Amino acid sequence: MEWDQLGKTLARFTGAERVSDACPVYNCHGLTFGSRRTQVTHSVLPILKEDGFDPISEKDARAGDIVIYSNARGEVVHSGFVVARKSVEIIMGTQSIIPVIWSKWGKSYEMIHAVGECPYLEEEGNYPTYYRLQRWKPA
Amino acid sequence: MSLIASIGPFSLATDSAKEAVLVANTPTFLLERLRKDVAVQTVLDNMTGAEIVAALRDALARAPRGPAELVPAYVYLVALSSADPQDRELWKQISSLDLSGLEWGNTIRALISAEAVSTTALEFPVCDKPRT
Numbered sequence: 001m002e003w004d005q006l007g008k009t010l011a012r013f014t015g016a017e018r019v020s021d022a023c024p025v026y027n028c029h030g031l032t033f034g035s036r037r038t039q040v041t042h043s044v045l046p047i048l049k050e051d052g053f054d055p056i057s058e059k060d061a062r063a064g065d066i067v068i069y070s071n072a073r074g075e076v077v078h079s080g081f082v083v084a085r086k087s088v089e090i091i092m093g094t095q096s097i098i099p100v101i102w103s104k105w106g107k108s109y110e111m112i113h114a115v116g117e118c119p120y121l122e123e124e125g126n127y128p129t130y131y132r133l134q135r136w137k138p139a
Numbered sequence: 140m141s142l143i144a145s146i147g148p149f150s151l152a153t154d155s156a157k158e159a160v161l162v163a164n165t166p167t168f169l170l171e172r173l174r175k176d177v178a179v180q181t182v183l184d185n186m187t188g189a190e191i192v193a194a195l196r197d198a199l200a201r202a203p204r205g206p207a208e209l210v211p212a213y214v215y216l217v218a219l220s221s222a223d224p225q226d227r228e229l230w231k232q233i234s235s236l237d238l239s240g241l242e243w244g245n246t247i248r249a250l251i252s253a254e255a256v257s258t259t260a261l262e263f264p265v266c267d268k269p270r271t
Contacts, residue, residue, distance in 0.1 A: 002205055002206065003161060003206050005157075005205060005206065005207055006157035006158065006160060006161040006206055006207060006210070007157075007158070007161055008154055008157070008158075009154045009155060009157070009158045010158065010161075010162070022161075027164045027165075028164045029164065041164075041165055041166065041243075041246075071167075071168075071171065075165075075167055076165070077164060077165060077167070077168040078164055078168075079164075104164075105161070105162045105164075106160075106161055106162035106163045106164050107160075107161055107162075107163075107206075108161045108162055119158065119162045120162075120168075123171065123172075
C-alpha cells in the first residue's frame with residue numbers, strides 16, 4: 001500500500017526533516033525499542049521500568065536519551081530518540097535550547113524534528129518526558 | 140440520492156483524517172484524533188447509528204486498494220463511539236462486525252465498548268424524619 005498518499009498535511013511541519021520512506025512495518029516504539037523490526041502497540045512504560053531507564057528533566061536531555069510523548073491521561077502516544085539540542089527563538093529574540101528528536105511518525109516517515117514540531121503535542125494536555133539509561137539494571 | 144451517498148466514503152477521507160491514520164502509533168491516539176475530526180462530526184450530523192453500521196459493513200466488504208480506502212472505515216468506526224449506550228440492538232450490531240480488515244479495528248471497538256457502559260439510575264428513599 002502506498003502510505004505516502006496520506007501524508008500531504010505533514011508539510012505543515014516545515015522544520016521537520018524527513019529521513020526515510022514511509023514504512024508500515026514498524027511504528028515509533030518499533031524504532032525506539034525494537035530496532036525497526038516490528039510495531040509495538042502496547043504500553044512501553046514497563047519496558048522503561050524493567051530496563052532501568054530513569055526520568056530526567058528536559059534541560060538535561062542529550063543525544064541518546066529517549067523521549068516519551070503522553071496524553072493528558074498519561075497514556076503513551078509516541079516515542080523517539082534525542083539526537084541533539086538546538087537553540088530556537090521563542091518570542092521577540094528570546095532564545096531557548098530544546099531537544100531535537102529522531103522518531104517514526106506512525107506508518108509514515110522517520111523524521112528529525114524539534115520536540116514540539118510533530119503531531120503528538122498538538123492535543124491539549126500532551127507532554128514529553130525524557131528518560132536515560134544510566135546503567136544496565138534489568139529487573 | 141441518499142444522504143449516505145451524498146456524504147460518501149471518499150469525501151470522509153479528509154486530509155486531517157488521512158493524517159490521523161498515517162501518523163497514529165497506537166489505537167488510542169487514532170481514536171482520540173478522529174473523534175475530533177470534521178469527518179467524524181459529518182458522519183454524526185448526517186447518519187443514524189444503524190446507517191453508520193451499514194456503511195462500515197459496506198466499507199469493510201471491499202478489499203482496500205490503498206491506505207486511503209481504510210480511512211472512511213476508521214471514520215465510521217470512531218463515529219460509533221458516540222452510539223447511545225442504552226441502544227442494545229445497535230451495540231449488538233457493532234459487536235457482530237467483522238473488523239479483521241482493519242489493523243486496529245478490534246482494539247478500537249474494545250475501547251469504545253468499554254466506554255459505553257450505560258449508567259444506572261438508583262433510587263434512594265428519603266427519610267424526612269431524623270432518626271432518634
